[in-house]
Amino acid sequence: MLLGRSFQVIGIPWPDLNDGLFYNDVVKPPDSGKSLIHFYSCKYKSSAPLEGWLQRIKNEQITIDGEVITDPETILRIGSELVYRRLPWKEPDTPFSLEILYEDDEMIALNKPSGLQVLPGGVFQQRTVLTQLQWWSSDQSFSISEELHPVPVHRLGRGTSGILLCAKTKLARTQFAAYFADGTSSVIRNSTSEEGTKRKISKIYRALVTGIIHDDEVSVDQPIGRMQYPGVAQGLYVATPSGKPACSKVNVLERDEQGEHTLVQVEIQSGRPHQIRIHLSSIGHPLLGDPLYVAGGQPNCLHSEVVNQSFAEDGGYERPMKPVPGDCGYYLHAHQLILYHPKTNEKGFLVLLKVVKIVAPLPPILRTRSEAEDFHN
Template sequence: MESFGVPWPPLNEGILYRDDLPATFPTSSLLDFYCTKYKHSAPREGWQQRILNGQIMVDGEVVEKLDRYVRAGNQLTYHRLPWTEPPAPWMLEILYEDDHLLAVNKPSGFQVLPGGLYQQRTVLTQLMWRYTSAADTQTQMQTRSCVPSPVHRLGRGTSGVLLCAKTKVVKSKLSVELAKGASLQVSNVAEKHIVKIYRALVVGIIDIDETFIEEPIGMISYPGVLKGLYAATPEGNIKTAFRF
């Protein structure tokens, strides 16, 4: 089967964070705004240095003065400088493709969408690189006029089939079918909906054919994920059960 992918560059391109100040915003210094809204991103000294470095723009103009004030209606843009993201796979195997749908085999360790420390090293980036740079002939432009969009997510550590839609109509229909499939019991997979079935590796000897695991699910901290992720935890408040 065909595979595609481009090796990751040493540094990503950084990120642009934009803030549009609402009509009710009170006049404030630029430094105070960032120190208040993004106080967990850097201490005051850090935001001072970012302003002096020219990393912040107000209405499209770079600001390098600490005494700059901002007010309602201003658009602020902070440019986070490029950095080296953690290691990640970069090759994707095509399982199926036509003018409407792309199905790829996502390897473990490959994040689907930007988040946390992974802003460039994602499946979405590789799709954008392939379906924008490859459109250099009339034929390719006709068949690859749209960058495929992932219809669902697979956890970074999960490998498996990832469906990507080439049109908004297809993405909408697949999303509906996935939602219907998520409400089915495993015994009903014969129904014509898309059903995600996970396989897990376990340690030890299982002496029963079927069991239920009931654990509360909640948010826990996880390296590289800013807001953490959902997992089994005694502090969780989401009740769920898994049949094996």
């Protein structure tokens, strides 16, 4: 097992406003002859309603070939370059500090706090783990000869805390991509046999669920797929027979009969988005505090109106009024990660396999009673 530095904290406080965004388009033959407002309101109708795009045009946020255009009826010509500038905005309050649990020349593992998004998306364009990694690596590059470009190689939900694995090199990115493509499993052995090396990564989570799970072990193999859901442009992941295969192994750690809660450990043998939240809710035990998924692995308030059709100050839609995947409040923690180190030799073959085990300290609410006593002692 490799040993690395731990508990170093990185992170820079967020500026009040982000830098805004620029979206570029080149007019293609099918769009030649269309009006500016027709192009944006039809192609990007999920970004803003018609009135919102009119506001953006009149607010001088769109240029054609470098010239600001305020007439929404301007006719587009093939090959013209369009740029829409989204004005800077204040993103929601978000943690910024990250613990380094493990680091070497190839990889870095961070302890992500709940509430921090991993990659840019939606209202979170700057306040993400990726931004903090970029800021940190730019400082580190002054003291080393090779510039660093660490990037997350998987995602954790915004409300999920714990281990986030990041690659520093192209080699590590390639190896980790292969690991995750192959799936995850609890079986990692110190062996070079085909069976022992088939799976090269294991992810173990802690979660607190509603209700009492009576069986000590439960295997969940509910397929996960997407459905249309207002406020989620790419569709919402849910339990559905037509989805992709997914497997989770749930072990009960402690039952709270009085509070009607169960503390569980979950090993995932696939990596579908929101898998643990969906699987536990599909067996009738949603995560405690989960605002989105309810029993059956379906979203809360599915048949209710979930989008405010008025538009916000920047012309875009107001935030959905009902739960969306990025909402926090549930208790899920990526507790342990066990993997083969990605380092290879000059010929490209794996060297003598080294197993790295990384552990993220547990939040108090996800500790068993004995773990809590040990911590305080």
